[in-house]
Amino acid sequence: MKNASTLFLKLAVILMGIATLALCIFLVSKFGNFAGDLYPDIAYMKYLVFIVMYGSAVPFYFALYQAFNLLRYIDEKTAFSELSVKALKTIKCCAITISGLYALGLPLFHFIAKKIDPPIGIMPLIIIFTSLVIAVFAAILQRLLQEAINIKSENDLTI
Structure with missing residues (x-):
């Protein structure tokens, strides 16, 4: 049962990675180009959108990799270790x-949201x-x- 639950979580992590990759490939470029079309006088507008969105994808994938490693440690019964x-x-x-990147990009998204209907200004806040x-x-x-590791090491020393 324990391996089935971690297998389910591993599949969920993989599916989140695939979904984010699809969003990065198909939607981010369209959104950046859309932002560039909204403000043609601001040449770097689409590149700022690319920096925020693609820049946040890098730590997202790194966090997914670490989550996958954490699930692997649970399967190997080494969850209570310094690696975890x-x-x-x-x-x-x-x-x-990721929060910092979107907080820095919040004025940019607000600037874009002022020109479109419905406004998308709430998405970066989410x-x-x-x-x-x-x-x-x-x-x-x-x-x-x-704390659990510290208690375990203290118990190992007292026995």
């Missing part, structure tokens, strides 16, 4: 990076909030796991 703590710390840093929730959750898990 390091993976959670990396996931936390990646989520903060991404920022979701990434921050993931970062806080990873930080809490990291702290709990580190």
